[in-house]
Amino acid sequence: MRRALFDSLHTLRLERESKNGCVELCRAPDGTRWTKLRLTAPACQRECLAVLGKNLPVRLENGVLELLLPWREGLSLRQWLYEQNPTLEQRRDACLTLLEQQLELRGRLPFCLTVLAAAPENLVNNGTGLLLQYIPNLQGWEPGMTEAQAVRALAGVIYEVLVTEADWARRGRIPAEVRLLRFRQSEQCCIDWGQLQRDLTAIPDHPPRVSSILRARAQRAWDSLCRMWPLLLRVLAALLFAAALLSLAMAYHRQGGKEPGAWPGMPQVGDQDLRNGEDGG
Secondary structure, three states: OHHHHHHHOEEEEEEEEEOOEEEEEEEOOOOOEEEEEEEOOHHHHHHHHOOOOOOOOEEEEOOEEEEEEEOOOOEEHHHHHHHHOOOHHHHHHHHHHHHHHHHHHEOOEOHHHHHHHOOHHHEEEOOOOEEEOOOOOHHHOOOOOOHHHHHHHHHHHHHHHHHOOOHHHHOOOOOHHHHHHHHHHHOOOOOOHHHHHHHHHOOOOOOOOHHHHHHHHHHHHHHHHHHHHHHHHHHHHHHHHHHHHHHHHHHHHHHHOOOOOOOOOOOEEOOEEHHHOOOOO
16 A cells, blocks of 8 residues: 555655755655655664654655655745734744644654755745745764754754744844754754754744843843952952052162162252351352
8 A cells, every 4th residue: 555655646846955855746646745764874764764654655766765754834944924924822832832743753753854855945824833845955864863863953943943033032122032942053952853852942922022032131230240259359359459569679670770878858948058158158
């Protein structure tokens, strides 16, 4: 039956192609669209076969591993952002749908396909949320891609969904929860799906107001000053001590350049110069 499905498919277009394989958009006789992955690299084939779910259509023929994934219908991410101008709440909820898709596919697809397919241009909105269109860039495949890499790849895509074409993001009104998501992704701290789900769920419905941002920045500046105050006091004390030593050294240098002698007394009284003699003459 699966062989009949593969043989009946009509290729509509070639999505991607590389030395490791290609990705094609196909259509079945009943009009159903499929994403067909044709993997030619033996190592990539073995890695996929070790994980693929039993319900996914797959066949190995003439040294090429072929597998079918459902084609996702809907608006592209760019169209959705332009036409709907979604709020932060709508963006977050759409990303939760995307995360649910990944959790459903967990254990049925190799992590490498998620890593290689996770990109904003591969996202579609089907009316209920965002879904990942599996059009992986097989040229970037490397053996042993991990679940942590898949999580970070999806976290990077989610961050782009949250801030792209958002006026509040251009004005710097990015919530701390969104910044944390970006930090975990860039610093490779987001290591599992549960952490990503908690970070995503914590994102508020609305971006912070300008007054809230100013108060937060002022508080951070004050906190930084309080933490640095002991260090500043030590630096100031060191500078004062150095200035005192320099002043003492300069005074000693001036005193050392003079010949020792008696106290000069009063060289001038009124209009008389006593240094010319005892009689003033």
